Each structure stands twice: as structure tokens, then as C-alpha cells.
Amino acid sequence: MTRSLTALCIALSFLLLAGCKGDPATPDYWESNLQQTRRAEDRIRLVEAMRSSGKMDERFLPMLHEKLGSERKPEVRAALARALGDLRHASSVEPLMKALDPAAGDSSAQLANKAIVATLGSIGDRRAIPALLPLLRAKDNYSRIEAIQVLGAMKAKEAVEPLIALATDETVEPFLNKKAIEALGNIGDARAAPALVRMLTKERKGKSFYVESSFALYQLGAPAADVLLPALEGQDADLLKWAQSNGVNPASYAMKAATVLGDLREKRAVSALLKQLAYTNSDPQIQALVRMQAADALARMRAQEAVKPLAGLVSETDATVRDAYVRALVRLGGRDALPALEKAAGTGDWYARESAVKGIAMLGDARELPLLQKLAAAEPARTAADCKQMEDDGCDDPAALGKQRADSLAAQAKLLEAAQACAGNAACWVQRMEKADPRLLERAALEVGRSGAAEHAGALAARVGERDTEARLALILGVSWLLEGSPDATKKVRDASLERLRKQLQDEQGYTQFVSVNEDLRRLVTTLDRP
Numbered sequence: 399m400t401r402s403l404t405a406l407c408i409a410l411s412f413l414l415l416a417g418c419k420g421d422p423a424t425p426d427y428w429e430s431n432l433q434q435t436r437r438a439e440d441r442i443r444l445v446e447a448m449r450s451s452g453k454m455d456e457r458f459l460p461m462l463h464e465k466l467g468s469e470r471k472p473e474v475r476a477a478l479a480r481a482l483g484d485l486r487h488a489s490s491v492e493p494l495m496k497a498l499d500p501a502a503g504d505s506s507a508q509l510a511n512k513a514i515v516a517t518l519g520s521i522g523d524r525r526a527i528p529a530l531l532p533l534l535r536a537k538d539n540y541s542r543i544e545a546i547q548v549l550g551a552m553k554a555k556e557a558v559e560p561l562i563a564l565a566t567d568e569t570v571e572p573f574l575n576k577k578a579i580e581a582l583g584n585i586g587d588a589r590a591a592p593a594l595v596r597m598l599t600k601e602r603k604g605k606s607f608y609v610e611s612s613f614a615l616y617q618l619g620a621p622a623a624d625v626l627l628p629a630l631e632g633q634d635a636d637l638l639k640w641a642q643s644n645g646v647n648p649a650s651y652a653m654k655a656a657t658v659l660g661d662l663r664e665k666r667a668v669s670a671l672l673k674q675l676a677y678t679n680s681d682p683q684i685q686a687l688v689r690m691q692a693a694d695a696l697a698r699m700r701a702q703e704a705v706k707p708l709a710g711l712v713s714e715t716d717a718t719v720r721d722a723y724v725r726a727l728v729r730l731g732g733r734d735a736l737p738a739l740e741k742a743a744g745t746g747d748w749y750a751r752e753s754a755v756k757g758i759a760m761l762g763d764a765r766e767l768p769l770l771q772k773l774a775a776a777e778p779a780r781t782a783a784d785c786k787q788m789e790d791d792g793c794d795d796p797a798a799l800g801k802q803r804a805d806s807l808a809a810q811a812k813l814l815e816a817a818q819a820c821a822g823n824a825a826c827w828v829q830r831m832e833k834a835d836p837r838l839l840e841r842a843a844l845e846v847g848r849s850g851a852a853e854h855a856g857a858l859a860a861r862v863g864e865r866d867t868e869a870r871l872a873l874i875l876g877v878s879w880l881l882e883g884s885p886d887a888t889k890k891v892r893d894a895s896l897e898r899l900r901k902q903l904q905d906e907q908g909y910t911q912f913v914s915v916n917e918d919l920r921r922l923v924t925t926l927d928r929p
Contacts, residue, residue: 428448446477459485472510486517591621629655675692677689717753721750759814781799848876
């Protein structure tokens, strides 16, 4: 016997009194040994040894099918299902479906169902769908979750209605709701859109469904926009009635529908979003949030009509709110907002002033260098005045703090100098990206993205692993803008970067710093993955 076969026999000798006889490359060898093995745990070990032997091929299928049908112990059926999953052959679908037990009551039988469903999913044959549907009502969550995921991966439209019911069921665990929402997104059927819109604002047991619902709506595409547009404008009577009965503030839809429509680049929403820039509410926080989300959505769409009203909003003294408007203007591009930003740079606290100066640096060129120098020179006095009015970080030494802030403003000059050198030349900005710090990389990515030069989409996609989240978001936006209406560029980026971007998403799961920006990355991957 060969050395590997000897090792296998030694392993099996602990299980089989009969010893190692025959050729382990044949199904007869394993069938004979399985028949002689009485204890379930020994049969499981034998099946696992067969899987790891490297000998399994399609010749083993009839034997495995017969054993799956005759095996009484659910633990062994699970092991046999896993073995069939290694082979992934269409002929296994019928035996696997027959082995399912939708009424399974004990945990062993339920785990066997889970293993069988997983194998059916790996085979991916749609003949399994009718057998999987009853498991959406199974008693155990093991089987239900596996069935939900497999039906979603199969894009089983037959499962849409029961999945909608499960996604909105308030008697099940929120985790099941989330999984059903994800499956509906994967299936991509328009029937799910109204339920997904409702789940944007639904909360149960302290759990929000916004992340799953917004992504699922993005996956649906145009059918989602058809439902989101009336929700955005407050014209969906059924939704408003549901929101009232569920204690949902109607303004939530003005915010969350705006975000998804911005992700979808839905131009039909522009006029409604422009109106929302002037949205008023008795609660200043709600008013600000609605306006900020509208600004973000308009910027993602690159709606130039928004520049003028946004420029009128940067006088806002709250630093967080002003920053949202400045970011939107920076993404939209152009010089029209510079006068408003210059005025804003002299008002508000340090953080509000700094935001306006960053906007100038991201939109201007060498013409703004004297302004930047002037603002940097004035900053020590402004810092000193701030410190007299309030206790701020570093105010124990106002002079040192003022110098530090002035230096921070002066450092923005490199962005203006780069803009002067590149003067709208996308290739020049791509070259600048090679040794750029995060802020210069952010500006370069936005400049290239706005240029329409789709041949540079690959250069931006190659840098999406950037650790700085603001620069990464600019790169993602830039790529997505360049891919719009360019099938050739999309194919090139898909071929060169899709697998790498998928791996990046997988590797970065659980990293808190990337949670938000990687939602945009997921959408880019989805766009690239579309046929």
C-alpha cells in the first residue's frame, strides 16, 4: 500500500473491526465499510474520512444517494449531505429534497435540514425551490435562515411573497427579518419595494432595519425609485397611514428616501430634493437632517441646480450642518460657491471656519492663495477671541492654539497649487494621485470623477483600498460617476477590480472605521456585478 493509503487505513482501523480491505478509490470500498459500522458517530467519521481522502468523484453519487435515503440518524444524513455538497451534482437534487424534514422537531434533525439546504444551495438548481419554500415556516431558525439565504441566492421569485411576510413579521426575531430583507434584495423583484420602504424606518427590540432595507432597495433599482419618489414627497397615502399607526415621524421618509434616491442617481428626484433644501420643521434638528440628506443626495447625482441654494446655506454656523453643505458643494465642483465660502470662512467657531476653508481649498486654484494666506494670518486673533468666550481644547495656551490652526489652514495651499497645475486635466490629476496625501487624493479623485474621462476609472478603482475614509469615499464616487453610461469602462473595471473589491469588503468586515464608507463600496460592487 502507498504511504497515504496506509495512513488512511490506520485512521479507519479505529472505526472498523474488519480492517482496511479493498480500494478506497472506489465507492464499493466506502459502502462496505459504512454497512459494517454500527455507531452513528463512527459513520460520521467514516464519511468525513471519505471526503478528505481525495478519492470522491461522480462514481460515488449513486452510493451516497442510496445512503442518504436509507440513513435514519439525522447526524449522519447531515454528513452525507456535506459529502454531496463537495460534488455539487444536479442528480443529487431529488435525493436531497426527499431527505428534508420540514416538521423536524429535535435539534439533530434541524441541523440535518440545515446541511441539506446548504448543499442544495451550493448546487443551485431551481428544482429545489418548491422543497425549500416550506422551510420558511420551519420551527427552527437554523433551517429558516439557511432556506432564506439559498432562496435569495437562487433569485427565487416564488419566494417573494413569503419573504415579504417574514421580513415584516413582528413575532420573529429581528435577525430573521434582516435575513428576509437581504434575500428580497438579492431576488430583486419589484413586489418587495413597498415593504422595503416601510422597513427603512422600522425598529424592533432596539434593532434598526435601515442598512439592510436601503441596500435591498438599491439592488432593486428603478422599481425602488418608483416607490421612493412618492414617499419622498409625502404623497404615498398608504405609507403615511402606516407611519402614523407605527409612530414613525413622516420626516424620516424625507431623509431616508432621499439617501436611497441619491444612491440610485435618480434624476426624477432632483426637483423634490431642491425643495427639501428649504424644508422647515418646528424641531431644528429634524429640519437640519432633512436638508443635509437632500444636499448629500443632490451631490451624489451631481445636480448642478443645487449649487446656488447650497451656497446660500453655508452661512449656517453649526459646524456639523455647515460641513454637510460644504461637502455637497465640493462634490458638485465648480467655482460658483467660492464667494459664499469666503464669507463663511470668517464666521462661526473654529470647526465651522475650518470647514469653509477646506471647501475653498477643494474648489479653488491659485487665485485663492491670497485669500488663504489672509485667513491663516487672521486665525490667531480669532482663536484668541474664541478662547475668551468659551473653554476650548488648547485654550490654556491661546497663542499656541492659534498658530497651530493657522498652520493647518496654510497647509491647504498645496491643493490650490495642484489645481493650478492641472487646470482641469484629468490625466494630470491621476499622476498627482500617486504620491498624494489623503486630502490631495480626495480632491484628485473628485476632479477625475467629474471630468467624464471614463478611461481613468480603473486608476481610481485601484486606489479604493485607501485607509482614509474621506479619500476612499471620493474614490468610490469618482469611479461610479465615470462608469455611468460607459459600458466599456464598466467592463474594464469589472475585469480588473471586482474580485479584489469583493475581497476587500470581506476582509474589512467588523472594522468599525470602514462601516459607513463600505456601504458605498458595496453599492459599487453591486453595480459592477450587474450584467
